[in-house]
Amino acid sequence: MGTFQASGNFAIPADACISYQTLYQALQAFEADLHQHIHLENNILFPRAAEMEESTVAAAR
Numbered sequence: 001m002g003t004f005q006a007s008g009n010f011a012i013p014a015d016a017c018i019s020y021q022t023l024y025q026a027l028q029a030f031e032a033d034l035h036q037h038i039h040l041e042n043n044i045l046f047p048r049a050a051e052m053e054e055s056t057v058a059a060a061r
Contacts, residue, residue, distance in 0.1 A: 007024065007027065010024050010027060010028040010031075011024075012024050012025075
């Protein structure tokens with residue numbers, strides 16, 4: 001199954017009730033936040049932690 005195939009890529013049908021619309025909007029916002037979180041971990045947090053570990057190990061030698 002594709003990335004958002006189950007949700008129709010967050011497409012809201014024209015006749016969707018407000019609860020359905022709110023749910024899909026919240027899911028789409030959650031997905032965007034999750035991607036931002038993953039980006040920050042992979043590209044900022046983890047590299048900084050690795051640098052700190054390397055400098056700590058180097059200092060202990």
